[in-house]
Amino acid sequence: MEYGKRILRILKEFRNKKYYVKNYFVKNEILIFDDIMPSILSPWRAIEFEALCHNFKKVKVLTDLRTFDQYNKGLNFNRNIINLKKTYPNLSSNITKIGTINNVYSKLIYFIFFSNTCMYYEIAEENKTNFAFTLYPGGGFLLNHKGTDEMLKKIFSSKFFKGVIVNQFHVKDYLISKNLCEADKVHLIFGVPMNTNISILKDHPKDKFESNLNIVFFANKYIEKGKDKGFDVFQQTASLLIKRTKNVIFHVIGNFDANDLEDTSVLEYFNFYGVLTEIEYVEILKKTNIILCPNKPFVLHPNSFDGFPLATCIEASLNDNVIMATDYFNESSKIKLVDNRDFMLVNSNPSDILEKIIMLDNNRNMLKKIAMSGKERILDIYSIEKQIKKRTQIFEELLADS
Template identity: 35%
Template sequence: MLEYKKSRIRDKVKHSFKLITNALRGSHYFKPYIGFKKYNLIIYDDIFPSEKSLFRFIEFNYYISAFKNTKVLSTGSALRFLEGTESFNSIRNEFLLKRKDAKVYFYKGLVNFNTQLLYCVFLSNAYRIIDLVDYYKIPFVFTLYPGGGFRLHNEQSDIKLKRILESPNLKKVIVTQRITLDYLLAKGVCSKDKISYIFGVVGDVESKTNHLPKQRLGSEKHTFDICFVAAKYTPLGIDKGYDTFIAVAKKLVKISSIFHFHVVGGFNSDDIDISEISNNITFYGFQNINFLNTFFKSKDLILSPNIPFQLADGAFDGFPLGTCIEASLNGVAIMACDELNQNDGYINEEEIIIIKPHVSEIVNKILIYKDNYSKLLAISEGGRKKTLELYSHDKQLNTRYTILKEFIK
């Protein structure tokens, strides 16, 4: 036993020296090992602790509190989609000032992978870590969200998916859309008992259980406000429907100056020419949840004309988008496309407005609800109540916690 400990110490000293040497040379050195200290949970991610990927921010923070001795390893590699020039270190340092009990580390150097369970979200993250997981025989669970490299009927995606799901160390895969559940079962690469279906995504529900004050057309404001909230992954945003949103805006402004449009996320006035509606559109860039909670108070509608298979063959989004969920929780009516029939809870025209990605149809729908504003308000409130139900703490966080807790003693 003593010789074993001495060997471990020598190994750690050797790699510490290599780490320092490589740091001085400016290179990226990474060395996984199984150390003396054992964590209850290690979370592997590529964005956390950024608040601008809100579902991760809420979910991972919950696990940090719920499972003592939890560590988060983040590569920060996907921050470029959300944060612009802000560095991982600056985001991490700001987070740790508020959350001093958290253990969040950049994924480099000597990394101890001694843990009861490893957890991550998205196919791309699971695939990056799977060889290491199998080498060290680490039990793991992951959430297979739409996006993040997961595509339907795509050879490369299927190869990665098969590699992960056939791992002897996989304990559970959480899927969030019925189309994903059906796809996995049809492929036959994972037994049904290893799949847990939880519709939707973790949202900021707890702070919005009470009715929120809204600014309404006619009494508190004089504009009909329509917003678009999404990250930018393609030049014209065709996957999220940004091009459709701008086309709708141009037609509506010609009909009435009452319409005003608001864009939050990765788009700006240079992406598509907006000169003819420049007085009726505002761009905000990426924003955090505190901004959005105030922002949504004056918005009547969030428009989400996203369509599948535009970002890449087989690529699709979850339904509804996480930004739509946040808008709904703040009493904003959702008008969204559902080309893959992923809706698993909302009643159309009572709790949500489902549309086709056609400019003329969307324009006509908006005009109908502008003229029948009380109906729109009813849909907003019906949608808010349904969103509170579907995305409740019990259905989302508690269900996920119970799954992870099964493998953490």
């Protein structure tokens, strides 16, 4: 069965075990359908939902938990709610498990990711409720894929569809150039909401740019050896670098371990931490110098891709790390993130990456200068004004039209 139709069938089978009705005594302003909450391992998502709960009167998050088990840190629903409340109190008190019967009476229904939109947009239609969504990279969104395009056309043609937020320039161009969506309904907000306060208030080691070189890889593994995220390139680069210098330590945050190493002789130079919360991973990032992100599109699936830069790169930059990353869709030029000034553009060739790392290792002033310049640029791009306030304005307009 064709990929897109198979995924849609699975999603609908999951959804159809539930009932969604209007309780006319309880009306929300915004109803959000989600799949991972109340996990504390998706901070950028929590930041957006927290802001919506804070800025609008009645916001409810309905979670189906279908990916929660992968990101619950081994803790149950209630324990995650308690942990989430420490940083996101408004959100934590407005999350409800999807049950057998669910109230969907709301002025606006909102989804993030293609998969959640596919699963639940028909509920908005059935209940004659306006809806909007954010089309992030991932979540089943495939470029130049017949099934995905047909599904998007169907969603965009709904009379209840009011708008889509995208966070990459090339995605906006894609939707408009292929006549999938009307241009005035596509809202571009580059990047994702980030907590720009937690990281910058942390104290970093005074010798951060003077001691051993500390290089971090920060991503989750979705396929063997994490090749889509570039872990194969990362460890090949590590093997080459260790032959040139022993004063280097490699840190891996995410669901990787020593079994993912192709060259076990480098194990003594690697620290594997597993999946960490935002409070935990900041403690690692404040000690590292470089985040290497040689991720590659069209590996997880022939039409799949990642956004630029990954949210993990942003977290690392906020903690004074140089971003070394691929940029296959040239997004950096659109946001004026300049190569060799604010970050370092890399390809998937370990030898090429090696030479750039050696250059930074030999010139620690350059290392620090790029890290701090990049951080300044990131703080501007991911500021509250450009992330949260823009989203709030869009939702105010959507609600006024509902």
